[in-house]
Amino acid sequence: MGRSSLEWGRGLFWVLWLAMSAVAQAADEVALITAEPAELKLANRSIFVFHATLLGETPEVRATRARGVISEALDASEHPEVRIDPIRDSYLVLIGDRRAFIISPKDLTAVDGSVRQAAEEVAQRLHLVVEESKEARNVRFLLTAGGLTAVATLIYLALLRLIYRGKAWALAWLPKQVRKRTGDLKVGFAQLLDVSNIYPLLRRLLGLVYWALVFLLTYEWLTFVLQRFPYTRPWGESLNQYLVDLARYLLDAVVGAFPGLTIALLIFFIARGLSAFCKSMLERLSRPGTISWLNRETLLPTTRLTSLIIWLFALAMAYPYLPGANTNAFKGLSVLIGLMISLGASSVVGQAAAGLILTYTRTLRPGEYVRIGEYEGTVTELGTFTTSIRTGLGEVLTLPNSMITGAVTKNYSRVVEGPGYVVDTSVTIGYDTPWRQVEAMLLEAARRTPGVSPEPHPRVFQTKLSDFYPEYRLVAQAVPSEPVSRAELLSLLHANIQDVFNEYGVQIMSPHYLGDPVQEKWVPKDNWYAAPARDSSAKHESSAKDGEPG
Template identity: 55%
Template sequence: MIARPRLLSFVIALLLSVCWSLALARDASVDEATLTVFNRSIITFRSEFLGAKPAFRASRARMVIEEALNDGADLEIQVKPSPEGQLVMLGHRLAFVITSSDADPLLHENSESVAQRAAGNLQRAVEETRELRNPERMLKSAGKAVLASAVVLLLLWLIHRIRSKATTYLLRLASRKAASLRVGNTPLLDTHTLLSGLSQSLRILALGLAALLLYQWLSFVLSSFPYTRSWGERLNGYLLGIASEIMESIVGAIPDLGIAIAIFLLARLCISFAGQILHRLTLAQPDHPWLRTETVPTSRRLISIAIWLFALAMAYPYLPGAQTEAFKGLSVLLGLMLSLGASSIIGQGTAGLVLTYTGTLRVGEYVRIGEHEGTVVDMGLFTTRIRTGLGEELTLPNSMITSSVTKNYSRAVHGPGYIVDTVVTIGYDTPWRQVEAMLIEAARRTPGILVEPPPRVFQTALSDYYPEYRLVAQAVPTEPRPRAEVLSTLHANIQDVFNTHGVQIMSPHYMADPEDAKLVLTKDWYRTPAEPPEKS
């Protein structure tokens, strides 16, 4: 209950302070008064003088100046110092007095410089009054305005004609060039859209030139007459001010832009130097543990990206507009988008780098990744493509490869080639020597399987009902037969060989224990095509 009265008192005090500040600002603005003579600002009074407010001082000075101008005498403007301030004399009359309080505190001026500037403005007002009262000079000004209007109309007509001619010529040229830019029978550019955009661009350019020309014409016409000359000068000053600001911005940005360009050129030089070093290391030590031939392009790309990012970070403060709020907001937006949407991309890229630098896969090797099997045809930063022997091409994400068991059939072979293997399960009543001999015979009959190194058979398991035989052989990758075709031919030959020797390929299972034991007698150990060892 105590906090509410305190809060209410604080709010009331804040409102009163705001109102008081607004009242002071209004009083300050009311206390200032600008002396204007013949549509030209002479001086701004900012303080009282001998009890007279700024508005009264401006009104009295205007009356004195107009009275002196109406006399038509030759008026000399002088500035005389006095203890009260700077006296601005118009002939023998005192036009006004400038005190030290009338100086603008933001410009750090004194009363003397303010008086000199006011005297110059008053001199111009006097000259423009005399010009207005001279019919001959007014006729010359009117003639100049009419002549300028005629020239502007002629220039506007020329701009229209030049735009029409340029549009016709450029449209014909662009249409001919666009028709010639083709890939096969497909044009690269849409002629209608290109011509429409070019026509609109020329129209906007012509309108811009016409608007600038009319702006200059208006400024010239207003400056030709005494009463409107100050308006024309303001128009010229506004345009020149914009042009000056643009030029100052361009000139001011040149040194920083030069530094940024120098940083980027130095980065380009470092990238070229690093590429040469990698090339020399590869030639000197092609089997270096951390730098192999297939990792050189990726290493060069990573080094280039790292150098460019470092160069961009160094050159960022020197880029034009880098310190503006719009540029900072755009940088924050891009960072937020990358942080929210690039997690999976970064994961895929990291997995690609792991595969590249660990040498898990190489282009041309025959591998099995999970349930997918084929020859590696391309390894990218985000995906890996393998081609199966069945006419399929699979694109696998690198993150899936790093998280799966990979079986490489090409890495463990002697020389070029890949491994071909298959598993059969035959009952215990068939001699294992005969099974091994038949499997090796089937491998020898299969085109593409090498004789050296010779095929081998391994008994990988002794299960309850049958032993497991695994045939392992090496095939030649240069043969125009994919592994799937070689494996299919091998299976067909295994069936033919087993059928020839009267052995059925079947994995026995029993519902009950058989009466006869499933044994191989000694005399049957070397059934054809098994060969007994030579007796010494």
């Protein structure tokens, strides 16, 4: 009797379906555009998502109606039967003798598959809801779930305590092992690793491992507890599935990146070998008589430049094989880094180019005494971006290479014979003093100055004939051992020039000529050691005598 009533109901529904489908089709098509999808959720478990408006009912109405029918069926029967029944191109989902809802092709998305497959999956979920509803009403089942939860919680707390005690034991054991192992790592008497730096790092790593274990243990405990009860079981399954999906994703990423990473490492190993080969070849080519521009001074920058080109080329070749190189995030980061380099490193590139120009044109060399603009001193370091010079006053100046290439550079060491530099000074004496006498006095002052090399001979040049006086320039060669020697040498040379000119009664003054002074402007020899110079000179002579061997 019940079976025939069901068949009669199905036939009546079929007739109504055919009659109403033509009328509601237009309305359904319009409503399909504006209706929002609605999810059918029972006992905290998702059953199906309605997308289409069917027979004038929006997805929200269909979901509400299905929820009410299923709830009534669960209240009426402890274990109602769930089945599906095809009707035209759709499927009826039946619970007991009642129609729960209809699955239409318009309800499916591109990833849902066929209508039949979707209906079977929905029936399985609905059957699971029926089973969980039965479990939720079973007191014995709930008591068993509560007991399992209590046992799992006790085990969880015990494991947490065990992990904490393991961390404390490791913190007490690590310092001894670190001191024992690092003491063996020595080069000569120098220890490679410092315990004070290693122990904090190991402590942080141990803390990271500890919190990772606590998080993983808490995650698994929560997943287990949630899965014990019917209502929270979907949450536990989603947590467990998320962890499994995450592990699968990481494993797939590692396996997928392994071939490309292998190729990238191979490219880097080839670049390393090529860089070592080029370095060895450049060292052989830098020997005297091989290549004129490649010598001891240009070998190091040439080697670095060659290695930089090789590694940049290797990076460009290995870039497509690096993990994540084709992702939008990696591409965006590459564009950002390139933009930052373009905007912020233009001056750096200019400095580096200027450094290469100075190196390969051999404008400067370490140890040479030069004058760059208003700065003067000995070149101590010729770098890629800056050049350091040490003045005779004990100052160390760091000059940008771009400034050096844009300024006039005087090199006092390049034209001398052997190590050393050129020392020069200028004086202006009136036309009433014979020029031959002035040259002789300047040469005499150079001869008296210790540190001025007699070979090649010092020379005097008349560089300018001004309105009121000629200008004389004394040029000699010195061989200093330190940059400060040039400052001392110039000081001694200037002192001897004054002494010689005073001995011969020649005044060193170059005013605009208005008339001869009433008293000549020179210092008699009797006044050379006027106080307090006399006292300091006597002390100097006394200390010199004390230092002489007996």
